[in-house]
Amino acid sequence: MNQLNQSKDINFLKEKAKEARIEILKMLNIAGSGHTGGSLSATDIVAVLFYYKMRHRPNEPEWKERDRFILSKGHAAPVLYSLLAMTGYFEKSLLTTLRKINSPLQGHPSSKLLKGVEVSTGSLGQGLSIANGLAMGLRLQKIPARVYCLLGDGEIQEGQIWEAAMTSAHYKSDNLCAIVDNNGLQIDGRCAEVMKIDPIPDKWIAFGWNVINIDGHNIKEIINALDEAERCKGKPTVIIAKTVKGKGVSIFEDKVQYHGVAPSKEELEIALKELFSSG
């Protein structure tokens, strides 16, 4: 079975992220509903995970030693679906069925319905606990796989995240890497106004984690952080990725109203034009 070529080529990864953004916008437009902002803020991170960092085999999704990706912020399903399709877990044509009746591409990811989805998510706050169990279970069975868990910044308002953060550190799960998509917005407004989450890094440091702060749209920084996380032993690592909600499309960027709204036909045209003309 072929493993994906792991590429450190920045331009290649940038292209893949752009391609993913285009797929995300197209599928959301066809679906007519869904979460645009938080999918686009996480695109660079997820693209680097799927094309560079993770050891996985799209043609053998149940390969025992694969690295696992948990999209704890399940509403960003389009970013996961786009990367799964692009890397070959299923036909890209399936993306047009997002949120439609009988589609395996549910509004929030279902592991029972779609190959490559490791965990069913959508109810916030649960992914890190699941990641803990997976990481400890893999370690117990001496399976050399890593677990990646993508959290929203609004999501860390859930108390269970901090229960899980304690557990990861207590059990010294260094095969676990959490990533916070710190786009600063949630449904009702700015996180700082809805429920203050800052200072994010200090909280994780206090909970016993190795903390890495990066620009979540800088491919090189994402690569370096993920590599550094793998080298860190004896404690879990969290990457706090500063991101922009709706990143890549100026009309959506840092706009709270695009949290849970799909692009219209006109907006899609503007967005695609902008993405195609970008470097």
Place this chain on the structure above:
Amino acid sequence: MANRPEESQLNKALLRSEEIASLAGKDMATRDAYGTALYNLGISNEKIVVLDADLSCSTKTIKFAKAFPERFFNIGISEQDMVCTAGGFALSGLIPFASTFAVFETGRAWEQIRQTIAYPFLNVKLAATHSGITVGEDGASHQANEDIALMRVIPNMTIIVPADGFETAQFVNILAEYNGPAYMRLGRAKAKAVMPNDYKASIGKAYKFHKGKDACIIATGLMVNESLKAREILLQSSIDCGVINVSTIKPLDGDTILEAVSGCKLVLTAEEHSIIGGLGGAVAEFLSENYPVKIIRTGIRDTFGMSGSPTELMKIYRLTAEDIAEKIRNNLH
């Protein structure tokens, strides 16, 4: 000389079945039987991992924890985290048993069970102790009278309520083999041995003690013993009352229930749980569609519990054999 691996596996399995058989006829709390069975399961099955939320001495997972510390994970006082962590263990290919008190496991972590365990059909065993009113002195905050209802409403969930230690030990092993989510409801108080020595437990199969001509008691958990005693009381007044033990609340064994109630003028359900949503609810829903007959539900009548000894509480909440017999007598004529 060391045994060949397959031989030692066989020996371990034999040890397990001998251990289970030794519990037949033994009065013991179902939580104690759980602790013993889990420990024995740990010897023969290396895929078993156990999680607890700081109550291992009370849930009796401590026995497993001491024998297999590398496969025991205390998650601290965080039931929601424990349930989802168990889900992660299942995803890694292991078989997690996650234990705490029933009120916290099914109540505090209900949505985690729904989303992370039941919806993706993960192989997690939720084995909760301290269910029902017989928790006793700790009072209402710790008496789960709603747990069966909470679990019943979740799709994909299997629900097991053993009547005694022997049945508990069998179900621990059966659930380890069953690949899917399950809730097992265990108690703190001593349970009288009720199941016969040759009893073989099976998911989805109710056990018929007696077929009655006049009435039928459908019971679960500790109430099986009370129901059997009620039958004896009623025989003195020439009332022939059948008794079945429904230890699998979901999926409900409709065939055995229909067979047991056929010809009876009255059905009484008996459970140490709210009359809403538990065994009584399940049986009433089933029989109203398949065999309309008068049903009296015995259980906690939509109220909270209180402190007291289990015996006192059983009397106050009218869960004794005498209460059951009286209800049947009053409703038969």
